Amino acid sequence: MIFMFICAWAQDYLSAETVEKKLIEQKDVFSACSGLEDQLHTVRFSVAANGTAKRIEGDECFSILSKVIFPSHPSKERTFIWRVAIQKGVLFPQTLVRERGYSVMLPGLFAIDKLKIMTQLEEKK
Amino acid sequence: MLSFLFLSCLHSPIQPKSYVHQYHVQIDARFQNMEDKSIYDQMTLELDLQLSPDVRFKDDSVSYRLMVSDGKATKNGESLPFALREKWVELRAFEFGELLSIMHMEEWVEENPYIDAFDILWFVFYPNPPNIEKKEKRMSLSRYPLQYAESQKSRAVLQNTWELVGVDAQVRLQYEGNIDIRGTWQDLRLSSKGNQEGTVVVEKSGGIPSSHTGKLKRTLCYTKAQTLCQKQEFEYKMERRQ
Numbered sequence: 001m002i003f004m005f006i007c008a009w010a011q012d013y014l015s016a017e018t019v020e021k022k023l024i025e026q027k028d029v030f031s032a033c034s035g036l037e038d039q040l041h042t043v044r045f046s047v048a049a050n051g052t053a054k055r056i057e058g059d060e061c062f063s064i065l066s067k068v069i070f071p072s073h074p075s076k077e078r079t080f081i082w083r084v085a086i087q088k089g090v091l092f093p094q095t096l097v098r099e100r101g102y103s104v105m106l107p108g109l110f111a112i113d114k115l116k117i118m119t120q121l122e123e124k125k
Numbered sequence: 126m127l128s129f130l131f132l133s134c135l136h137s138p139i140q141p142k143s144y145v146h147q148y149h150v151q152i153d154a155r156f157q158n159m160e161d162k163s164i165y166d167q168m169t170l171e172l173d174l175q176l177s178p179d180v181r182f183k184d185d186s187v188s189y190r191l192m193v194s195d196g197k198a199t200k201n202g203e204s205l206p207f208a209l210r211e212k213w214v215e216l217r218a219f220e221f222g223e224l225l226s227i228m229h230m231e232e233w234v235e236e237n238p239y240i241d242a243f244d245i246l247w248f249v250f251y252p253n254p255p256n257i258e259k260k261e262k263r264m265s266l267s268r269y270p271l272q273y274a275e276s277q278k279s280r281a282v283l284q285n286t287w288e289l290v291g292v293d294a295q296v297r298l299q300y301e302g303n304i305d306i307r308g309t310w311q312d313l314r315l316s317s318k319g320n321q322e323g324t325v326v327v328e329k330s331g332g333i334p335s336s337h338t339g340k341l342k343r344t345l346c347y348t349k350a351q352t353l354c355q356k357q358e359f360e361y362k363m364e365r366r367q
Binding site for chain 2 (some may be wrong): 117
């Protein structure tokens with residue numbers, strides 16, 4: 001029983017698939033964007049650990065993203081890039097990708113300035 | 126209610142060994158300073174971890190979620206940012222104690238840029254002692270993949286000679302051997318060699334030790350146009366709390 005409780009409680013990492021599904025499910029929220037010009041629009045937004053979304057770049061009307069309910073997750077924040085086509089006032093979600101932030105350099109090595117070590121490694125003797 | 130919880134986990138129940146175990150791990154490390162090689166940075170990582178089984182596969186291996194419930198990290202006595210709480214990895218292993226794969230390692234590094242230097246955590250959990258009789262010595266390998274970044278393809282292999290030193294409700298074993306890491310990160314070659322020794326207390330059927338203490342020393346190198354190395358020393362202790 002304890003096992004089942006823990007399993008139900010543990011949070012999943014927020015994937016692009018999950019975010020895309022939520023955006024499509026709650027597409028009606030974006031009716032405010034139907035007046036946008038017919039073209040492909042790009043929205044960059046973040047989702048905080050508690051599931052709250054915030055527009056970073058893209059048309060102001062997409063600030064309504066904050067009304068979409070995303071699952072809470074164990075990372076501090078995740079950033080996504082959403083491409084949406086608008087045609088005659090209708091919103092057609094296209095692609096959603098996760099923007100990879102930090103990527104570890106020289107894994108296994110403990111150092112403050114790994115960039116400097118990278119430079120040294122690339123220098124010919 | 127029960128069926129709802131099973132469905133919410135999207136797996137079938139692990140029978141008959143359903144359990145959640147809590148572990149405490151402390152790793153004291155000394156890392157050679159890359160600017161002044163006569164100096165060592167001292168780091169301590171403490172983790173409270175929770176292991177829960179998830180899915181049993183056809184080959185009888187089981188996937189587990191290993192989640193950090195609490196912990197702290199210090200460098201030269203000062204606290205470092207610690208953003209590992211509620212982060213987890215998915216392990217796939219045989220119940221007798223052989224580790225097969227680790228998923229989501231990169232999630233741990235995201236806000237904790239020192240955690241990739243503590244890969245011996247996977248060995249602490251899965252030292253893979255052999256079936257052994259008293260007074261017998263036997264060799265075994267503990268292997269784990271390293272993928273703290275998408276561009277990393279590396280593997281650690283620890284070859285140890287084991288000796289059974291006590292049998293009670295559990296068995297007590299000692300080991301010594303060497304570590305060999307080989308792989309790549311981007312277009313750089315990663316290699317590491319060293320040695321380790323330790324003591325493990327484990328159920329007679331094997332599995333993750335109920336306690337594990339030991340020491341490991343290694344030299345970790347990256348090579349491109351030239352090679353740069355760092356000496357690393359670890360003292361580790363792990364115990365099952367529940």
